[in-house]
Amino acid sequence: ILFLLISLDFICFVLYCETLLHIWNNSFNCFRFVVSVDVSVKEILGDIVLVKLEKEKLLFNDQWYCRCINVTTPSGECVEFPCYRWIANEQEVVLRDGKGRLPQDDNMKEYRRMELESRQRLFRWKEWHPGFPLSIDANTSTELPVDIQFETAKTVDFTLNYLKAITNLGLNELMMLFQSSWTDIADFEKIFVKIKNTVSEHVMQNWNEDLMFGYQFLNGCNPVMISKCRNLPDNFAVTQEMVESSLDRGLTLQEELKAGNIYIADYAILEGVQANATDPDTKQYLAAPFCLLYKNSQNEILPIAIQLSRQTTAEVFLPSDDQYDWMLAKMWVKCSDFNVHQLVTHLLRTHLTSEVFAIAMYRQLSAVHPVYKLLIPHVRYTIAINTAAREKLICESGLFDKANVTGGIAVVEVIHKAMKTLTYKSLCFPESVKARGVDNKDDLPNYYYRDDGMMVWEAVKRFVSLVVWIYYGSDESVQEDEEIQAFVQDVCSSGMKYCPQNSEFPNSLKTREQLVEYLTVVIFTASAHHAAVNFGQFDWFAWVPNSPSTMRKPPPTQKGQVDMKYIMESLPDRGRASWHLGAVWALSQFQDGELFLGVYPDAYFTEQPVKEATETFREELAKVTKIIKRRNEKLKLPYWYLSPDRIPNSVAI
Numbered sequence: 142i143l144f145l146l147i148s149l150d151f152i153c154f155v156l157y158c159e160t161l162l163h164i165w166n167n168s169f170n171c172f173r174f175v176v177s178v179d180v181s182v183k184e185i186l187g188d189i190v191l192v193k194l195e196k197e198k199l200l201f202n203d204q205w206y207c208r209c210i211n212v213t214t215p216s217g218e219c220v221e222f223p224c225y226r227w228i229a230n231e232q233e234v235v236l237r238d239g240k241g242r243l244p245q246d247d248n249m250k251e252y253r254r255m256e257l258e259s260r261q262r263l264f265r266w267k268e269w270h271p272g273f274p275l276s277i278d279a280n281t282s283t284e285l286p287v288d289i290q291f292e293t294a295k296t297v298d299f300t301l302n303y304l305k306a307i308t309n310l311g312l313n314e315l316m317m318l319f320q321s322s323w324t325d326i327a328d329f330e331k332i333f334v335k336i337k338n339t340v341s342e343h344v345m346q347n348w349n350e351d352l353m354f355g356y357q358f359l360n361g362c363n364p365v366m367i368s369k370c371r372n373l374p375d376n377f378a379v380t381q382e383m384v385e386s387s388l389d390r391g392l393t394l395q396e397e398l399k400a401g402n403i404y405i406a407d408y409a410i411l412e413g414v415q416a417n418a419t420d421p422d423t424k425q426y427l428a429a430p431f432c433l434l435y436k437n438s439q440n441e442i443l444p445i446a447i448q449l450s451r452q453t454t455a456e457v458f459l460p461s462d463d464q465y466d467w468m469l470a471k472m473w474v475k476c477s478d479f480n481v482h483q484l485v486t487h488l489l490r491t492h493l494t495s496e497v498f499a500i501a502m503y504r505q506l507s508a509v510h511p512v513y514k515l516l517i518p519h520v521r522y523t524i525a526i527n528t529a530a531r532e533k534l535i536c537e538s539g540l541f542d543k544a545n546v547t548g549g550i551a552v553v554e555v556i557h558k559a560m561k562t563l564t565y566k567s568l569c570f571p572e573s574v575k576a577r578g579v580d581n582k583d584d585l586p587n588y589y590y591r592d593d594g595m596m597v598w599e600a601v602k603r604f605v606s607l608v609v610w611i612y613y614g615s616d617e618s619v620q621e622d623e624e625i626q627a628f629v630q631d632v633c634s635s636g637m638k639y640c641p642q643n644s645e646f647p648n649s650l651k652t653r654e655q656l657v658e659y660l661t662v663v664i665f666t667a668s669a670h671h672a673a674v675n676f677g678q679f680d681w682f683a684w685v686p687n688s689p690s691t692m693r694k695p696p697p698t699q700k701g702q703v704d705m706k707y708i709m710e711s712l713p714d715r716g717r718a719s720w721h722l723g724a725v726w727a728l729s730q731f732q733d734g735e736l737f738l739g740v741y742p743d744a745y746f747t748e749q750p751v752k753e754a755t756e757t758f759r760e761e762l763a764k765v766t767k768i769i770k771r772r773n774e775k776l777k778l779p780y781w782y783l784s785p786d787r788i789p790n791s792v793a794i
Contacts, residue, residue: 185215189212191236192212192235193236194207194233194234194235194236196228196229198230199230204227207226208743209224209225220238223743223747224236225743225745227288235252237252237509239744239745240748241509241612242507242509243510243511243622244510244623245623256508257507261504264504266278266635273553273556273639274493274494274639275635275637276531277496277524277527281528281532282525282529285524289503289525290525291522291526291529322710322714323712323714326686326708329684329685329686338680340677340680340681341683341684344680344684344687351443351444354471354475355443358406359589359590360587360588360589360590360780361677361681362677362680362681362682363479363482365486365674366408367442367579368404368577368578368579369577369578369584370398370403370404371399371401373398374405375453376451376452377431377448378448378453379394379431379448380394381394383446383459384433384435387443389438390402401584404435405431406434406474406478407432408429409429410555410558410559411428411429413429413554414551414554415554416691417542419549423693425546425691425692426694426695426696427477427551427692428473428692430450430474431447432447432474436585444460444474445459445460447474449473449696449697450696458470458700462700463700465703465704465707466701469707470697472686472692472711476690476692479689479690480546480547483545483547487671490563491666492523495523495663496524496792497632497637498663498666498667500524500631501631502517503520504631505627505628506628507624511611511746511751512625512628513745514745515660516664518736518741518743518790518791519664519668522791523791523793527792535552544718544720545690545691545721561641563637563640563644564643564645565645565662569661569662570598574594574595589772590673593780593784594669594670594783596768596769597669598665600765601664603758604754605660606657607758608751609656611748611750611754620650629650629659633646647659667790669738671789672787673782673783675729676787678728679728683725683726689711692711692712693712693714694710694711731794732793735793736790737786737787737788737790738762738789739755739785740790741790766785766786769781770784
């Protein structure tokens with residue numbers, strides 16, 4: 142080990158290097174240990190501006206992970222050179238000190254240019270599917286640059302994870318092969334053998350209540366579908382007479398609309414989408430429903446009308462209908478909601494979007510750029526998890542096809558349609574809730590997703606503002622920053638090139654305020670938004686009747702023709718239900734060694750003002766956590782998904 146370190150070319154006075162040696166060979170297990178080495182240099186070398194590490198090739202394939210190098214000068218000054226990179230055979234790594242530098246203020250512009258040219262050769266854009274956000278040019282996880290791969294202990298294999306989930310949940314793996322129907326709703330409890338989850342158990346006990354159905358539009362796993370309804374869609378055939386008995390204020394439907402008490406969840410994006418046909422033995426069906434919701438005098442959100450078709454002649458299902466008609470209509474809404482969540486809310490608007498930001502960051506921002514230092518904790522493992530998903534999960538005949546009605550060609554169709562509504566402003570949290578008309582707390586109380594999301598958004602924005610103001614003295618300094626301009630241009634013209642022209646993804650930034658908002662979007666999308674729509678999947682989706690992943694009979698077109706047998710033949714069969722449960726369990730788990738919002742053990746920033754800003758950020762997040770905890774102590778069903786101590790920094794699962 143001493144020979145390996147000394148054989149590296151260190152140009153320093155006294156060097157302290159903390160390094161992780163990682164040896165991997167097909168014939169051996171993985172060995173890891175940490176070493177710290179002091180190297181003394183007696184010559185006077187002047188000011189140290191670069192440290193270069195060169196890794197010699199050995200007989201076995203070994204890799205070194207260098208955290209940082211500290212150089213102590215004869216005067217006692219300690220200069221930090223952050224690294225946090227793997228060093229493989231015959232590889233050279235050149236490090237600069239930890240001070241953040243804008244390109245226009247850097248006297249080593251040629252080095253920055255060479256660094257970015259090298260990165261651009263590693264991080265290439267690729268069109269995985271026409272119409273999708275662009276992704277990394279890698280077919281498998283092993284083709285990724287080593288610094289963004291999962292560590293060996295964190296390698297993701299979706300098939301193994303799902304099988305592990307089945308085992309952990311106490312399920313019979315043979316059940317995954319069965320395509321027979323369950324006989325009764327209570328039979329789904331057979332796949333709840335080992336569940337110890339307060340929310341899931343509450344859902345299981347109350348799933349068929351209208352109050353529980355409505356509550357999920359506010360604080361469930363897909364809390365982004367509910368919108369204020371001022372005017373009914375032309376093809377929604379609901380009338381005053383139909384809903385009169387559901388309105389408890391004595392007002393007409395039009396008066397309730399005008400008063401702002403009517404909301405809607407519209408799944409138009411699913412209209413015309415071809416249902417999963419990858420299994421020739423099981424026909425699957427998809428609907429694009431309207432669901433009309435009412436805020437009653439107790440401020441509860443309740444469903445009052447459901448239309449499963451977009452035709453004006455379609456049947457409108459009501460709470461006053463036969464219990465099985467109404468139960469099945471709500472199941473159809475929840476099936477649509479589940480599939481829109483998986484492909485749009487979750488996959489597109491967190492995973493794929495965050496990958497675009499990550500690739501553009503690596504391609505356009507030097508390691509000494511303060512924005513690179515700010516963003517790198519929030520792209521950790523994102524490209525790796527997405528590559529694994531394309532390889533095993535959402536690919537042709539992937540695991541997504543096993544349980545979901547939007548498997549197969551539907552994945553492509555839904556993403557294509559969703560890209561038409563993916564705008565920059567829709568990623569700005571305050572703008573997104575305002576656009577849906579749900580931003581007013583007095584109008585719509587108990588919307589914890591909105592309330593907590595606003596607190597986290599503001600905390601992130603204040604932190605970003607502090608950092609931006611440290612490095613940018615004026616708006617002109619933003620305009621002169623060629624790397625930042627290239628970063629946003631790469632996102633707009635490459636990563637998001639299939640978004641419509643009115644998507645408003647900026648191709649340049651003019652002011653510090655614009656830069657703050659942009660970086661807040663990047664961080665919030667990767668951390669808070671992903672946490673809000675990912676880690677509640679097992680809570681809300683585990684009870685299959687509450688969120689069916691597919692339906693095996695067509696949606697009813699008339700009332701009075703549904704019984705429990707028809708419902709059970711519509712719901713996912715035993716095999717699909719088991720795959721569904723294993724999937725939502727695996728996707729809801731925090732990772733080993735998870736790093737939560739504001740926790741940055743890798744010290745990319747070395748300047749004191751930024752360290753102080755980071756500490757202020759942590760203190761603000763701690764206050765938000767306490768506020769949420771105090772509120773949750775009074776709630777029968779706590780909402781934790783946007784508590785900062787449960788928000789991972791990045792999209793990594």
